[in-house]
Structure formats: structure tokens, C-alpha cells
């Protein structure tokens with residue numbers, strides 16, 4: 294039996310390194326599908342529609358929610374963000390893992406949904422607040438005002454760290470990437486084992502029923 298794909302949720306305050314590590318993970322294992330969120334935020338330089346995000350109007354976003362097309366959705370930094378449901382169901386059915394770069398609200402909604410048992414959630418912490426601000430600045434994508442807003446909200450996001458299965462400090466990028474790969478390798482093995490044990494226990498039951 295094919296295993297159902299895992300839902301890998303990566304959260305952190307803005308600038309702590311979700312996009313950076315999500316790209317490394319997908320390069321390491323190209324079978325990992327990235328959940329392309331819909332957002333009402335304006336595209337950044339270099340972001341591609343349909344690849345980094347589906348950039349939509351507020352009206353389009355609200356229609357998607359009303360039609361029940363979102364697995365989860367939330368308002369973050371005054372914009373709407375949501376994860377379309379259909380690609381996630383397709384990936385799970387095909388036994389492939391989906392990676393989400395979403396905030397704590399989205400993580401909580403998926404964990405509390407009927408797919409909660411399929412979730413592996415990881416929270417990234419910055420090594421310090423000064424480094425976090427430095428990363429937001431060095432990314433060179435956001436205005437001072439946007440950076441100040443993200444810094445002001447970063448500790449709200451951090452306050453949810455204990456809701457996650459794993460928490461990593463993203464200091465040395467290679468060390469953090471190795472930890473992420475180790476987590477996925479172990480979680481995948483655990484899931485395979487669960488399936489083979491389920492089958493084995495079913496065989497024991499059949500054997501017993503045949504004998505009695």
C-alpha cells in the first residue's frame with residue numbers, strides 16, 4: 294500500500310529563513326511538492342506568479358474561501374494568505390509530501406483539521422532579534438516601514454513555538470538544513486513503519502480468524 298503524503302509545515306517569524314530552507318529541501322528531494330499559497334500581497338521583485346504565490350485580488354481571494362477551496366487561510370501583515378486544497382489532496386493521494394511555508398494560524402488550522410494526523414510541523418527561530426532584522430534588510434525586498442511592521446509582529450509568531458513538533462534555531466544554514474533533512478528522513482521512516490505494522494497486525498488477525 295502506498296503511504297499517504299506528509300504535510301510538512303514550516304513556520305517562523307518573517308525573515309528567519311523559511312523560503313531559504315524550503316528551497317534547499319526541495320532541491321534535496323524534488324518529489325516534495327511546495328504548496329503555492331494564494332495571497333493578496335503585491336509580488337516582490339523576482340517572484341513569479343504560480344511559482345512563489347498565486348497573486349490574486351481581495352475579491353478573488355474571498356471567492357476562493359467562499360467556494361471552500363482553501364485548506365486554511367489567515368490574515369498576516371494586513372494581507373490575506375491561504376493554501377489551496379486541491380493540490381494538497383492530489384499530492385497526498387499520490388503518496389507525495391507537501392511543504393507549507395505558512396504562519397502559526399495556518400499551522401493551527403491544518404493541525405486541527407481532519408488531516409492533523411498527517412502533519413509534521415517545524416518552527417524556525419532566528420539566532421537573535423538583531424540577526425532577524427539584519428536578514429530582513431539584507432533580503433533587500435521590503436521598505437523600512439514593512440520591515441518595522443514585521444519586526445513588531447515577530448514575537449507574536451515566536452510565541453507559538455511550543456505548538457510545533459520540532460523547533461530549530463536557524464543560525465548556521467548548513468546545520469539547520471541537515472537537521473531539517475534528518476527530521477524528514479525520520480518522519481518518513483516512521484510513517485512507512487506504521488503502514489507495514491498496520492498490514493502485519495491485519496495479517497495476524499486474519500490468521501487467528503482462519504484458525505478459529
Ligand SMILES: Nc1nc2c(ncn2[C@@H]2O[C@H](COP(=O)(O)OP(=O)(O)O)[C@@H](O)[C@H]2O)c(=O)[nH]1
Pocket residue numbers: 304305306307308311312330331334365366367369370374375376394395396397398399400
Ligand atoms: N496562514 C498562511 N500563512 C501564509 C501563507 N502563505 C504565506 N504565509 C505566511 O505569511 C507571512 C508573510 O509571508 P510573505 O509576505 O511571503 O513574507 P516572508 O515570510 O517575509 O517571506 C509568512 O509568515 C508566511 O509564512 C498561507 O497560505 N497561509
Ligand SMILES: Nc1ncnc2c1ncn2[C@@H]1O[C@H](COP(=O)(O)OP(=O)(O)O)[C@@H](O)[C@H]1O
Pocket residue numbers: 305306307308309310311312313314428429431432463464465466467469
Ligand atoms: N542561516 C542563515 N544564515 C544567513 N542568512 C540566512 C539564513 N537563513 C536565511 N538567510 C537569509 O535571510 C533572508 C531571509 O530569509 P527568508 O528565507 O526569505 O525568510 P522567510 O521566508 O522566513 O521570511 C534571506 O536573504 C535568506 O537568504
